[in-house]
Amino acid sequence: MEVITIKDKFILKSKVHFNNQSLQLLKEVSGSRAFIVADSIMETLGYLQKTVDYLSEAGISSKVFSGVRPDPDVKVIADGLKLYNESDVDVLVAIGGGSAIDTAKGILYFAWKFGSIEGMEIKKPLFIAIPSTSGTGSEVTDFSVITSDEGEKVCIVDEFIAPDIAILDSTCIQHVPQRVVVDTGIDVLVHAIEAYVSTNATDFTDALAEKAIKLIFENLETLYKDINNANARDRVQNASCMAGMAFTNTGLGINHSLAHAFGGTFHIAHGRSNALMLDAVMEFNSDLDGSASGYATEKYAKLATVLQLPARTRREGAVNFMLAVSRLKKALGIEDNIRALGIEQAEFEKALDQMAQTAMLDRCTPTNPKQPSKEDLIRIYQKCY
Known part of the structure; x- marks a missing residue:
C-alpha cells in the first residue's frame, strides 16, 4: 500500500x-x-x-x-x-x-x-x-x-x-435559487472529499470532512427541494464551514484544478464545474482496476462506512461510495456530462491542451493523492465530456 x-x-x-x-x-x-x-x-x-x-x-x-x-x-x-x-x-x-x-x-x-x-x-x-x-x-x-x-x-x-x-x-x-443550492452544495461535497484524500490529511481534518460529507448526504437533497427548511439550511451551512476548516489545512486536489481551468474557460459556475469532474477524478485517484489497495481507494471505502454503505472490502466500499455520489448528483438534477451544457465538441477539444496545462500549475494539484501528468488531465477532461 x-x-x-x-x-x-x-x-x-x-x-x-x-x-x-x-x-x-x-x-x-x-x-x-x-x-x-x-x-x-x-x-x-x-x-x-x-x-x-x-x-x-x-x-x-x-x-x-x-x-x-x-x-x-x-x-x-x-x-x-x-x-x-x-x-x-x-x-x-x-x-x-x-x-x-x-x-x-x-x-x-x-x-x-x-x-x-x-x-x-x-x-x-x-x-x-x-x-x-x-x-x-x-x-x-x-x-x-x-x-x-x-x-x-x-x-x-x-x-x-x-x-x-x-x-x-x-x-x-433562505432566498438562494435552487440551482445555486445545488452548485454550492456539491462544492461542499468536493471540498470535503478532496480534503479527506489529500496528502496533507490528518485525524483532525478527517473528522471534519467525514461530518461534512454525512451532513451533505443527509440534508442537501432536502434543501434542494425546500429552501424554507430551516434545519436543512443550518446543517448544509455547517457542513460548508466544516469542509472549509478541513481543506484550508489540507489543500485540495485535481478536481478543483480541473474545475478552475474549465470554469474559467467556458464560464461555468464553479460548483457545477466541480460536479462534472467528480466521478472521473475519483476513478483516476483510485486503483480499482488493480489491487484496490491504494491510499485514495482506502479512504473512499472509509467514507462508505461513514454513510453506512456496504464495505466488506476496500473495493466494494470505494465503488459504493462513488455510486452514492453519482446518485446524489442525479437526484440534484446535475448534468451527466459536459456535452449536456451545450458546449460543442470541437470548441472543447480546442481548449483541452491549455486547460490541462493550467490545471497542472494550479495550487490545488500538489496535494492530490495521485500525481497526474498533463496527458492524464486531458484524458479526465475527455471522459467528462
Missing part, C-alpha cells in the same frame, strides 16, 4: 458563530470604521443595510463596496482596493457569496502586499465573513480565487487573508 506522510499541524484562525439571527453579533464588534464588501443580492434583500445598522449600534461607521461580480477579476479587486485604501478602517466585513468573500480577501491581500513593497507596516483589520451561500467555506479559509486579465482562475493562499470571525446565519441563504 502507498505510504502517505501524515502532517502534524492543524490551524483554525476563525472564531465561528452560527444559527439563526447570529448576524446581530455585529452589534458587539469593537472598532471605529468598517469597510463592507457586499454583493448586489445582499443589498437587494436588505442584509447589507442590516449589517450597516448593527455596526452603527456598535459605534462603527461604514464604507460600502458593492461592486462585486461573480468570479471576481483583478479589475474588481483594483476598484475595491482603491476605495479601501482611502477609508482607513479597522474592521473589514464581507457579506455575500463566495465571490464577495474572495473579493474582500483579494483586497486585503493586495493592500498588505503593496504596503509591504512600499515599506509600510500594515495592520490587519478585524476581518468578519458572513456567507450567503453554503458552498465555498471561504469564511474560514486562507484561500481566495481571483480571475486574471487572461481569464484564468488564480488561487491565492495565505494565512493573512483568513477571516478572524465567521458568522453563519442561515437566514441569509
Whole structure:
C-alpha cells in the first residue's frame, strides 16, 4: 500500500458563530470604521443595510463596496482596493457569496502586499465573513480565487487573508435559487472529499470532512427541494464551514484544478464545474482496476462506512461510495456530462491542451493523492465530456 506522510499541524484562525439571527453579533464588534464588501443580492434583500445598522449600534461607521461580480477579476479587486485604501478602517466585513468573500480577501491581500513593497507596516483589520451561500467555506479559509486579465482562475493562499470571525446565519441563504443550492452544495461535497484524500490529511481534518460529507448526504437533497427548511439550511451551512476548516489545512486536489481551468474557460459556475469532474477524478485517484489497495481507494471505502454503505472490502466500499455520489448528483438534477451544457465538441477539444496545462500549475494539484501528468488531465477532461 502507498505510504502517505501524515502532517502534524492543524490551524483554525476563525472564531465561528452560527444559527439563526447570529448576524446581530455585529452589534458587539469593537472598532471605529468598517469597510463592507457586499454583493448586489445582499443589498437587494436588505442584509447589507442590516449589517450597516448593527455596526452603527456598535459605534462603527461604514464604507460600502458593492461592486462585486461573480468570479471576481483583478479589475474588481483594483476598484475595491482603491476605495479601501482611502477609508482607513479597522474592521473589514464581507457579506455575500463566495465571490464577495474572495473579493474582500483579494483586497486585503493586495493592500498588505503593496504596503509591504512600499515599506509600510500594515495592520490587519478585524476581518468578519458572513456567507450567503453554503458552498465555498471561504469564511474560514486562507484561500481566495481571483480571475486574471487572461481569464484564468488564480488561487491565492495565505494565512493573512483568513477571516478572524465567521458568522453563519442561515437566514441569509433562505432566498438562494435552487440551482445555486445545488452548485454550492456539491462544492461542499468536493471540498470535503478532496480534503479527506489529500496528502496533507490528518485525524483532525478527517473528522471534519467525514461530518461534512454525512451532513451533505443527509440534508442537501432536502434543501434542494425546500429552501424554507430551516434545519436543512443550518446543517448544509455547517457542513460548508466544516469542509472549509478541513481543506484550508489540507489543500485540495485535481478536481478543483480541473474545475478552475474549465470554469474559467467556458464560464461555468464553479460548483457545477466541480460536479462534472467528480466521478472521473475519483476513478483516476483510485486503483480499482488493480489491487484496490491504494491510499485514495482506502479512504473512499472509509467514507462508505461513514454513510453506512456496504464495505466488506476496500473495493466494494470505494465503488459504493462513488455510486452514492453519482446518485446524489442525479437526484440534484446535475448534468451527466459536459456535452449536456451545450458546449460543442470541437470548441472543447480546442481548449483541452491549455486547460490541462493550467490545471497542472494550479495550487490545488500538489496535494492530490495521485500525481497526474498533463496527458492524464486531458484524458479526465475527455471522459467528462
